[in-house]
Amino acid sequence: xxxxxxxxxxxxxxxxxxxxxxxxxxxxxxxxxxTEGQFESALVCKECHEDIYRNWRNSLHALSxxxxxxxxxxxxxxxxxxGEAKKYCLRCHAxxxxxxxxxxxxxxxxxxxxxxxxxxxxxxxxxxGKVKRSGLKNAVSPHHETRYSAxxxxxxxxxxxxxxxNRHGVxxxxxxxxxxxxxxxxxxxxxxxxxxxxxPGKTANEGGRDTMHDHSLAHNLALMSDAVTAQIKKTAKSGxxxxxxxxxxxxxxxxxxxxxxxxRKLVVEARSLDAHGNVIETKKAEYxxxxxxxxxxxxxxxxxxxxxxxxxxxxxxxxxxxxxxxxFTFARRLDDVVSVAADVYFLYEPEVIQQIxxxxxxxxxxxxxx
Ligand code: HEC
Ligand code: HEC
Ligand code: HEC
Ligand code: HEC
Ligand code: HEC
Numbered sequence: 001x002x003x004x005x006x007x008x009x010x011x012x013x014x015x016x017x018x019x020x021x022x023x024x025x026x027x028x029x030x031x032x033x034x035t036e037g038q039f040e041s042a043l044v045c046k047e048c049h050e051d052i053y054r055n056w057r058n059s060l061h062a063l064s065x066x067x068x069x070x071x072x073x074x075x076x077x078x079x080x081x082x083g084e085a086k087k088y089c090l091r092c093h094a095x096x097x098x099x100x101x102x103x104x105x106x107x108x109x110x111x112x113x114x115x116x117x118x119x120x121x122x123x124x125x126x127x128x129g130k131v132k133r134s135g136l137k138n139a140v141s142p143h144h145e146t147r148y149s150a151x152x153x154x155x156x157x158x159x160x161x162x163x164x165x166n167r168h169g170v171x172x173x174x175x176x177x178x179x180x181x182x183x184x185x186x187x188x189x190x191x192x193x194x195x196x197x198x199x200p201g202k203t204a205n206e207g208g209r210d211t212m213h214d215h216s217l218a219h220n221l222a223l224m225s226d227a228v229t230a231q232i233k234k235t236a237k238s239g240x241x242x243x244x245x246x247x248x249x250x251x252x253x254x255x256x257x258x259x260x261x262x263x264r265k266l267v268v269e270a271r272s273l274d275a276h277g278n279v280i281e282t283k284k285a286e287y288x289x290x291x292x293x294x295x296x297x298x299x300x301x302x303x304x305x306x307x308x309x310x311x312x313x314x315x316x317x318x319x320x321x322x323x324x325x326x327x328f329t330f331a332r333r334l335d336d337v338v339s340v341a342a343d344v345y346f347l348y349e350p351e352v353i354q355q356i357x358x359x360x361x362x363x364x365x366x367x368x369x370x
Contacts, residue, residue, distance in 0.1 A: 061104035112124050152192075196213045227250070249323040281331065288316070
């Protein structure tokens with residue numbers, strides 16, 4: 001099964017976001033040192049960059065402050081910290097919210113002039129206003145000045161937000177560091193090469209070029225269907241037991257799978273089947289990063305991990321390029337087990353909103369054992 005299927009079983013109960021305008025009077029939650037000008041809304045850019053705007057509009061960057069999972073988590077964090085969370089959470093989820101009310105918006109990224117990964121809370125230097133920067137050369141615009149910047153084709157631009165250590169010093173997520181250690185980094189393949197591919201579309205309505213960089217962050221089918229594979233390498237019968245070796249491999253992700261926030265899992269599932277294809281037994285293995293609170297208890301929401309994660313208990317995720325043998329055993333009565341099947345899928349069950357589950361199947365395998 002290679003198709004991407006997402007089950008959004010039901011929309012979440014309404015969550016009231018504490019985003020009163022007064023909260024944002026101070027722009028002290030920006031991840032950046034700001035040097036000039038004011039941020040503009042994406043709606044301004046939309047006038048001329050319609051294709052890119054439409055592409056971005058439904059992305060998790062555009063929704064990073066308004067999606068129900070974040071809103072619920074943020075609301076809890078906000079209450080728990082007496083408002084402190086707004087500084088902490090919004091610097092990545094909505095760096096310009098004070099001025100634009102938006103999530104990770106156009107004018108934030110395109111105003112970045114300098115990136116200093118050692119500068120923890122102020123990784124980016126931004127100069128919003130008259131000059132817009134990107135990887136294009138010789139761009140001419142009636143609305144703003146343009147400037148080429150090599151940073152736009154570099155993973156460094158993503159690292160400022162896709163690497164996070166919380167206030168207890170726990171590395172909640174670090175996609176950037178995982179990538180740095182991967183074979184892709186050595187080959188010079190940046191985040192953008194997989195997540196912002198060139199696609200048909202105008203860079204600008206008038207005077208633009210005919211291909212643009214994908215801003216949708218869509219789970220790219222071509223990219224992901226065989227990103228992770230499960231293959232049955234060996235089956236062995238011994239008396240009343242059937243042993244099955246499944247090889248799970250992270251082939252195409254430029255970082256661990258799963259990456260990012262720890263509430264995501266990769267599930268390897270093996271099943272024994274009878275002659276009619278009915279499942280006799282199911283066994284599972286889960287790969288994840290498990291973070292606990294100060295009391296050693298598992299934390300059940302992403303927002304809580306950002307805030308209260310105190311220790312990494314376990315991290316058995318698949319590293320980029322890694323192949324791992326997972327051993328399963330099944331009971332068998334004489335010849336009842338006719339075949340075994342194995343699948344691997346990505347599972348995200350955000351606990352704050354129990355109705356929503358996202359499941360993405362990767363490729364699997366089935367073999368006869370009779
Ligand atoms: C009145 C039209 C107009 C508006 C409004 C506008 N742009 Fe542009 N922009 C253009 C055109 C035309 C180009 C050139 C495209 C090309 O050369 O392919 C361009 C180029 C760019 C580039 C490439 C710069 C480079 O040198 O690499 C960026 C980045 C950019 N715009 C961002 C923005 C952002 C962000 C906004 C909103 C805050 C915005 N633009 C608003 C017309 C506009
Ligand atoms: C200003 C901070 C910021 C920057 C810079 C940034 N991101 Fe993000 N990104 C986020 C946030 C916050 C989310 C999560 C939004 C949510 O789910 O609420 C996100 C989500 C994503 C996702 C979707 C994850 C998923 O679960 O499907 C991808 C892919 C992604 N970013 C890639 C990139 C890449 C590639 C770059 C660099 C070109 C980049 N990001 C730069 C903050 C940022
Ligand atoms: C060689 C290709 C490749 C590179 C390079 C790469 N990724 Fe990915 N990334 C993937 C694949 C494949 C997936 C899994 C399928 C999907 O979710 O689209 C993924 C998933 C993600 C997700 C979603 C995680 C989730 O569990 O939902 C984020 C966030 C992300 N990548 C960020 C980054 C960042 C940041 C970089 C650079 C530091 C990067 N990626 C580099 C291929 C790549
Ligand atoms: C997370 C940061 C980020 C956000 C948010 C973002 N961009 Fe970009 N944008 C990039 C990167 C990175 C590139 C260049 C990719 C490359 O060269 O590999 C780019 C390229 C561009 C270009 C040059 C043409 C092209 O496709 O290469 C334009 C114009 C542009 N973006 C406009 C916009 C507009 C308009 C929005 C909002 C609707 C937006 N961007 C939101 C990071 C971002
Ligand atoms: C250093 C940047 C950073 C900070 C600080 C940060 N986040 Fe995030 N957050 C991200 C990124 C990037 C993602 C999504 C991509 C991923 O999985 O890596 C994300 C994802 C999430 C998600 C999952 C959303 C979804 O759509 O699945 C929740 C919930 C969340 N963050 C809540 C919070 C809360 C609450 C805070 C403050 C207590 C916070 N975050 C602070 C960068 C950050």
